[in-house]
Amino acid sequence: MKDLVLSWLDERYKLSSFLEWARHKTxxxxxxxxxxxxxxxxxxxxxxxxxxxxxxxxxxxxxxxxSYESVRFITSQVEFxxxxxxxxxxxxxxxxxxxxxxxxxxxxxxxxxxxxELSWVTGCFLLGLxxxxxxxxxLLPWNELAYFATKVGTDIVGQLPVAGGWLLKLVRGGEEVxxxxxxxxxxxxxxxxxxxxxxxxxxxxxxxxxQGMSHGEDAKAHMxxxxxxxxxxxxxxxxxLNVICVLAVFFPWELGLxxxxxxxxxxxxxxxxxxxxxxxxxxxxxxxxxxxxxELWGIFxxxxxxxxVLLLPFWDSLIRARGKERWLDVxxxxxxxxxxxxxxxxxxx
Amino acid sequence: xxxxxxxxxxMLGVGTAGWLGSVVYPVLRYLLPPETTEAEPDTLSLGPAxxxxxxxxxxxxxxxxxxxxxxxxDGAFHALAATCTHLDCLVQYRDDMDAVWCACHGGKxxxxxxxxxxxxxxxxxxxxxxxxxxxxxLGGALT
Ligand code: HEM
Ligand code: FES
Numbered sequence: 001m002k003d004l005v006l007s008w009l010d011e012r013y014k015l016s017s018f019l020e021w022a023r024h025k026t027x028x029x030x031x032x033x034x035x036x037x038x039x040x041x042x043x044x045x046x047x048x049x050x051x052x053x054x055x056x057x058x059x060x061x062x063x064x065x066x067s068y069e070s071v072r073f074i075t076s077q078v079e080f081x082x083x084x085x086x087x088x089x090x091x092x093x094x095x096x097x098x099x100x101x102x103x104x105x106x107x108x109x110x111x112x113x114x115x116x117e118l119s120w121v122t123g124c125f126l127l128g129l130x131x132x133x134x135x136x137x138x139l140l141p142w143n144e145l146a147y148f149a150t151k152v153g154t155d156i157v158g159q160l161p162v163a164g165g166w167l168l169k170l171v172r173g174g175e176e177v178x179x180x181x182x183x184x185x186x187x188x189x190x191x192x193x194x195x196x197x198x199x200x201x202x203x204x205x206x207x208x209x210x211q212g213m214s215h216g217e218d219a220k221a222h223m224x225x226x227x228x229x230x231x232x233x234x235x236x237x238x239x240x241l242n243v244i245c246v247l248a249v250f251f252p253w254e255l256g257l258x259x260x261x262x263x264x265x266x267x268x269x270x271x272x273x274x275x276x277x278x279x280x281x282x283x284x285x286x287x288x289x290x291x292x293x294x295e296l297w298g299i300f301x302x303x304x305x306x307x308x309v310l311l312l313p314f315w316d317s318l319i320r321a322r323g324k325e326r327w328l329d330v331x332x333x334x335x336x337x338x339x340x341x342x343x344x345x346x347x348x349x
Numbered sequence: 350x351x352x353x354x355x356x357x358x359x360m361l362g363v364g365t366a367g368w369l370g371s372v373v374y375p376v377l378r379y380l381l382p383p384e385t386t387e388a389e390p391d392t393l394s395l396g397p398a399x400x401x402x403x404x405x406x407x408x409x410x411x412x413x414x415x416x417x418x419x420x421x422x423d424g425a426f427h428a429l430a431a432t433c434t435h436l437d438c439l440v441q442y443r444d445d446m447d448a449v450w451c452a453c454h455g456g457k458x459x460x461x462x463x464x465x466x467x468x469x470x471x472x473x474x475x476x477x478x479x480x481x482x483x484x485x486x487l488g489g490a491l492t
Binding site: 158169174 | 380385406409437440452464470
């Protein structure tokens, strides 16, 4: 029976060529092979977000009068609602962590070099999309912390020269953060970003598939992609799911107080960890440097840093041509240390 | 010489640009919400002055703008725009500092709204407060 179905499908869709392809795809084995699993973990976490996000959508009702109440309903009334929400929140954080880990491992291995420049560039855009997911999703429960985080985050956009005021209205859906902002963020979070991320992940994986894994030539050994690598990948996904569930059960996500446009920002307010380094920088910027407001300098700094990371494969060759390979390590590890230091400082202060 | 091919390509380009513009423009205009004009009231009555606790602050909506009403320990009233001039958070009165403080990035203002510490680049607008027949009345912006 099984053979009958298979041969029926094979006649029509050439399954055998797919199997042939799977047999020939290999993964290089060397001391950094473990880094090849970071991308797979990101993919898995994204799938977890899609699944739990769709489940949350069954009860979530967007609106300044209903968002907070519906999330409270999910966590307090719906069976396992607390689990779905906590898994979605924890997996979101782990996803950003693993995207960063994935990127840094690629930096360490120098896998972004020719011909894989565009894999790096699409990966950078995926990080941007994941941060946009995190920022827009954070507002959805319409609680106090989310309200102020969104006020500050969108006001930064408004500080941009020339188009700032216009962009501010575009993202907020008005002058202020209101239910209109919530609707916009909701549309972004559950429709626009998932569609964009799905397409971009597709392109990213296509690039990887067409070019094969990096360091294939210098590796002494290879393992078949299927089943050896895939099974290891799946085992790791199982570990990841368990870690998420343990975190969700023992550290359930808080809901906090409902947003109130007539209440002062609470003491100790802070953004999520992946925005802490930028936050701390804004905090320590003086009001003005050379007449230009401090936050503009801050925005300029993030912009320049982001641009440098995005274009790394292109300026990297200039450094290499001079034989200053060590500079790259100094720069990369230095940037990581500075970001980590700002994050810890932001957390402690 | 303009060849037939060049001419047609140019027409195609202009046509495509025009088509794109006629799609993008309405979408962009659609995304910008219509202006809502909410008249700024001249005054806002806040009830009996004596009931307002000393050494505390509270935010009221004055037209579109949130305003922080402060009553110091010695009983004096101050009213300041509640929106931080740094990045839009809502500030609070800190009795222990005898100042207005913003929790978001630690900005500080004195009771006249002057930015005295931290990142805020500008002072907070001051509003008039009066006690009329024992009732607290908030008036328009002074600065
Ligand atoms: C792809 C499809 C996705 C859908 C349909 C979806 C849907 C939702 C919904 C309905 C909420 C509101 C409920 C709640 O607050 O618990 C939410 C919250 C949230 N989402 Fe998503 N989401 C998706 C993907 C993602 C991704 C990829 C990320 C992260 C990088 C993410 C991060 C968040 C965060 C941080 C929250 C706030 C959690 C909270 O405080 O409750 N989401 N999402
Ligand atoms: S928003 Fe008030 S100090 Fe930054």
